Amino acid sequence: MKRIFILSFSLIRSDPRVMRQVRLLERNYRVTVCGFGPRPDADIEFIELESPRASLLQKATWAIKLLSRLFDSYYWNLPQVRNGFKAIRGRNFDLLIANDIAALPLALQLAGKAPVLVDAHEYSPREFEDKWLWRVLFGPYHHELCRRYLPRAAVMITVCQGIADEYARHYSVNPLVVHNAPVDQRLLPSPTIPGQIRLIHHGAAIPSRHLEAMIDVMKHLDKRFTLDFMLVETDAACMRDLRCRAAGDDRIRFIPAVPMADICRTINKYDVGIFLLPPVNFNYEHALPNKLFEFIQARLAVAIGPSPEMARIVQDYSLGVVADSFEPSALAESLEKLTDDSIAACKRAAGRAAKELSFEVGGRSLLHEIERLV
Structure with missing residues (x-):
């Protein structure tokens, strides 16, 4: 049985994109996964990396290295990189999968003659460009990682066409697009309740996502509307x-x-699944997140701002409403036009789109590349 190594500097158990890779491969390959714990519930070998904790002195040292463009010294001395190298060196795999650019240099170092597939979950060089300190310290670093290491990957995939095009423009690569879609949930649309419109937003409580904008949307809506937030408390202050x-x-x-x-x-x-994401950086501008596809798999109507990647899908499949701007009042105006009948129609459209917009489709493309490489 062929051996595949998956590396991700993330909490594997709650990383949906990595877990979809695991589910795709665990039955037909011997899979080793390396990342932050706890162990996921899967038929794999799991190597837990300790989540990095750093003192102020250590952070200052890292900042000096980044400002001095000592990128190799910075990267290879990161605790998760050192520990991952110690845990895996000397072992042989038929394919290595690096999740995000930060995992790619280590995967290439460990690969020997085996091919490496890199999955870029975001556009790394501009990931948090809305924060000046990140732009100064990490922007040049991520650009250098991309410039040096992306051309050495056998295959590259990413989450949407806008991000794929940006990588192609700057780094002479040709990424395959695999959406952040779950498997087809085979659900039926729930019935609407006359005179009630139940909105839901789920995800992580992260300040940069400006979730307060959706609270402000409610200020402009009539009494038909309710909004539930189902949030993972990643930031207590948020x-x-x-x-x-x-x-x-x-x-x-x-x-x-x-x-x-x-x-x-x-x-x-x-x-209705609602998501209003101001385009404060490149990745938010081109966001095509898990939650959009989860709305669709849940057979919900969708209400969003004019984020181009999301808007294309909502409009192509007639799934809901797209506001004219990212102002809360604009999304509220679009929501106010919904009726019981139009919501039911959007839910039915989501049911029709769910099979095509599922991991069964994207997973086939990914599995084809993996089979070709091994």
Whole structure:
């Protein structure tokens, strides 16, 4: 049986894109996964890396290296890189999969003569370009990683066409697009309730996503609308701010997050999945996130701002509404036009689109490349 190594500097168990790779491969390959714990529930060998913790002195040392363009010294002395190298060196695999650019140099170092597939979850050189410190320290570093290492990968995949085009423009690569879509959940649209429109947003509580904008949308909507947030509390201060902003509006609730595998079934009872993401950086401008495809798999209507990658899918499949701008009032204006009948029609359209917009389709493309490489 062929041996495949998957490397990701992420919490593997809650990283949906990495877990889809695991599910795709675990039955027919001997899979070793290396990343942050706890161990995922899968038929794999798991090598846990300790999540990096650094003192102020260590952070200052890293910053000096980045400012001095000592990128090799910075990268190869990162704890997760050192520990990953120690854990894997000397072992042989038929294919290595590096998730995100940060994992690619190590995967190439470990590969020997084996091919390496790199999955770029974001456009790395501009990932947090809205933060000046990141632009100064990490922007040039990520550009150098891409310039040096991307051409050495046997295959590159990424999440959407806009990001693929940007990589191609700057680094002479030709990424394959594999969407962040879950497997087809085979659900039926839930019935609408006359006079009620139940909105849902799920994901992580991260300040840069400006989730407060969706609370502000509710200020412009009539009493038909309710909004539930189902958020993973990755930032306690962010959650406190959101709850404070929503206080006084009993139409807005915060409900417990559920495991990744249960998201679509849990939100199936709602009417509209809502996501208003201001384009504060390149990746947000071209966002095509898991949650859009989870809305579709849950057979919901969709309400979004004019994010081009998401808007293309919503409009092509007649799934919902796209606001004219990222202002909360603009999305509210689009939502106000929805009726019970139009929501039901969008839910039916999501049901028709769900099979095509699933990992069964994207996974076939990825599996074809993997089979070719091994």
